Amino acid sequence: MNSNQYTVTETENKTRIDKLLSTVVADTSRSQIQSWIADDYVRVNGESVKPNYKCQTGDEISWAVPDPEELDVVAEDIPLEIVYEDSDLLVVNKPRGMVVHPSAGHQTGTLVNALLYHCDDLSGINGTERPGIVHRIDKDTSGLLVVAKNDKAHAGLSEQMAEKYIERKYEAVVHGVIEHETGLIDAPIGRDKNDRQKMGIVENGKSAVTHFRVIERFEGYTHVECQLETGRTHQIRVHMRYIGFPLVGDPKYGRRKTFDIGGQALHARSLGFEHPRTGERLYFEEEPPAYFQDLLAQIRKMY
Template sequence: METLTIIVNEQFVNERIDKMLSTYYEDWSRTQVQGWIKDGLVLVNNQKVKGNYKCQLHDEIIVSIPEPEILDVKPEKMDLDIYYEDQDVLVVNKPRGMVVHPAPGHMYGTLVNGLMAHCQDLSGINGVLRPGIVHRIDKDTSGLLMVAKNDKAHESLVQQLVNKTVTRKYLAIVHGVIPHDVGTIDAPIGRDPKDRQKMTVTDVNSKEAITHFRVLERFDHYTFIECKLETGRTHQIRVHMKYIGYPLAGDPKYGPKKTLPIEGQALHAGVLGFIHPRTGEYMEFEAPLPPEFENILNLLKNKR
């Protein structure tokens, strides 16, 4: 374990220690530093401190840098629902309950594990944990994802996302009866300062987020809608629908506790369209609602 010693100078007096260290060493993220502080790997004048400790002039900070975790993603044979595949791209229909890519502490059973067993040629732009992954959908959201099989294809697909030319349509069931047939939510999304595990509509450290929606069917206390993404922020549809007062049914993070008998949010990425990186041809794919989603719709229809 490598150890570094830092003496606080005038520049960092009264600076939080977690912010100071992540500024002093640009390769260290603030979250990483906070983890080291909690684990007792950061000492100030030979004493443990908290992340909000304010540095004082001539403080001696000793940082014990842990050995990096070796992350080795293993291929796992899975019965993937592949809609399209060629030498450049692959389109797969992800089931509800499957995580898209591995993360420390969750290295198995993800879509990436299955993709690695299915094909060896995945783009490496997103590193060892996310080979081929151009965009994500949440664990409990089902539906279509595009995967890049080489770096050139990856760059093309990412640029299409930036240019807002990728077609992404989702089907969702929300709480409440939406009175108008169509709508657009244009509200920036960023981290919720009260809960870092959530996103929220905010003007602070946020990014542009635009969701278009139309009503497909109304029920007694719910509405079945289609959402079209213009941007692709984390939890965008879930946050936007909550923001206008119609949170997704089953959403454990943004919705009411008592809801429909479904595990996780009722959200399905049903339509995906993009320009093929090599041929320049526009391609569009559509995946039907999974059975559990259809069952919920039938339940609502029968209750009317």
């Protein structure tokens, strides 16, 4: 456990504590600081605070963060489709059916198991079960995600994620015909009160914003592009269901009568961000996999 202290200066008066500490603590993102505050690792004048606490001149900030646990996840020789790689990060095109990080019931065969075999080192910011993982996509969602090889890269990417600088666009096929060419869904997401295994639209949930654009319409279905402004759990799946257009094949939020494609028709097609070391803007795009293309072809043949 590493303990640290900092005294707020006059020029930092009324600065949010999460913003202030992200500049004080080297290689640490604002979202990571917020996580520390939520876990009560951060105190101001000996008292617990919230991430939006506005510091006062002379405040004594202390933080004691547990040392990272030793990694016990097994490295596995699993093929990876690596779109880009350098000394700081890599971009992976994850296949559908692959879990991103180990959890109960998924201790092996995950992206993390594969990454540990491929890389000599990964960022330790997210702990032993999620080394290098900056963001995740669901098991049955395919597509692009970025992985950090060191803490500095992880902090930079997480900061971009928190400030909404990372561009993430998905393709989906939904039930129903969306009449509008474009739209915006702004509805908070949290745990469903009636089913803790699901997420839902709840009043006290976290802010969630999704933009969508129609790519192609069919009789009874729509092919859409969704762009995330935030990254809540199951966000696109929950938001599209909320407006009456659930994803085809979605076993959790979709319709009972749907195409049996082994999961939701959702693909993380494009990813754009600034390189955390060089500042260069990077952009990657991957076409949806065969199952997705086959689904579209099947729907076209129906009508």
